[in-house]
Amino acid sequence: MIYLDYAATTPMSDEALRIYNETAKTFFGNTSSLHDIGSSAARLLEICRKELAKLIHSDENGIYFTSGGTESNILAIRSLIQAHRHKGNHLITTTTEHASLYHLFQQLEAEGYDVTYLPVDSSGIISLKDLEEAITPQTILASIHHANSEIGTIQPIREIGQILRQYKVLFHSDCVQTFGKIHVDVEDMMIDSLSISSHKIYGPKGLGAVYIRPSIKWKPCLPGTTHESGFRPGTVNVPGIASFITAAQQICTNLPNEHARLAQLRQYFIRFIHKNQLPITIEGHPENVLPNIIGLSVHGVDGQYTMLECNRHGIAISTGSACQVGKQAPSRTMIAIGKNKEEAKQFVRISLGKWTTTNDIETVISVLKNICNQFS
Structure with a gap:
């Protein structure tokens, strides 16, 4: 075939598989456990966090591991808008976002948010003029994907980031299709939040990550959550994350x-x-x-x-x-x-x-x- x-999706690379097997045998502890086995797993988790931060040129304190791109998109958007709801109820996205975001914004509309869906031209690119004109004093956040998953069109992400930062609008970008294929630099692109996925880059399925700029406030979607600094509930999959980061290092190199x-x-x-x-x-x-x-x-x-x-x-x-x-x-x-x-x-x-x-x-x-x- x-x-x-x-x-x-991609098949796992041999190196990612090898690292998963080795890590699952050695670093199987729960990162929240206080004994030495848990502590060693926690140390490896923080090493992985630092390594991923290097690859996207970000602060390691803004990295949170998730179960994949869809969860990353949902948690990032909801965590940010819940923390900034007092500023307004207007959100901006595009007509060509991944299904996970498109359906999320439809749900947010049902919850009372006002959502603007920016159109695209015949090649799939949004108009920067349309974006600027869509911004209102009530605008909290814009979510615009780095590149389209069906036709591959890349958005002018840095210019988008400049406009949104000028108006103090939070900027989330779905980078699931672009990470490992083209350069991703959160500082240069002026991104406040992004999502990536392991299984698009020859890593295991069921792993992903969110970056949120540490200076930006966010609110946990589920109060009382302790893992990943409260960002996501559930025991952290350290072997999977180590495999994910191995694949990420390989593809970026x-x-x-x-x-x-x-x-x-x-x-x-x-x-x-x-x-x-x-x-x-x-x-x-x-x-x-x-x-x-x-x-x-x-x-x-x-x-x-x-x-x-x-x-x-x-x-x-x-x-x-x-x-x-x-x-x-x-x-x-x-x-x-x-x-x-x-x-x-x-x-x-x-x-x-x-x-x-x-x-x-x-x-x-x-x-x-x-x-x-x-x-x-």
Whole structure:
């Protein structure tokens, strides 16, 4: 099977697996226990916190470990707005956020918050003018993803951060798809809060992290929580976190070379599509885009058919974000960039990873070419 769905999840790296096994045997104590076994686990946890802080250029005191990207998004947003509710009830996000955030903001609307959903252009980028005009004296927080999980478009995050800091609006960014793929620097990007996930970077599933700038107040979602400084309840998964940080160190160390390699594979695919004039549209921004994601529409062909045909030929791709697969409604991202419902249903996503080769790209191109010929 040729796996081209790395944006959905990644297999664990050998080193991450090795570290998990070793840590599970040696550092199995509860970090809240006062005996030596608990204390040794607590020390390892703090080392992991420091190492992750280095990778995103942040203060280690702002790092909190979670069960993954979805929980990170939910806890970060709720912890921040609960602490700043006295300032107002207005929130800002985009029409193309990950499902975990989109559904959270819908829930917050039902709870009485006023939410502005910023539109995007045909390439998936928000307007900085729209953002500035959306800010009111009642605005508490804006949540704008670093890059879209379906088409890979990267937002002008530093410029967004500058505007929000100028108006003293808290800035959360979902960096689940970008961490380890492109440079993430919370100071340079002027981010107050971000979320990342382990299983997108060859670490174990069920692990993630939140960063909140230590100078910013937040309020625990569940009063009385003791773990992770009250940020999240539940015994801390130290072996999983050690494995997560090992994977993070590996992917960030190799980031420049891997970015270049994946970008070349992506361009190889796109050049072939254009050269052979296949009825396929590459979605997203032509330049400000993640190197590992290729969002595309096969004209006149339902995305689910394309995905199933690829699967029949031993190729794993997706019809969009894994959190949306199975839904009858077309991709929100496709609708947001101007597609009608029928066009939106033609979307599929190919996402590349560390084991993707040129031969893999050529194989998927061959299958796509046959699909196009069937419907020509």
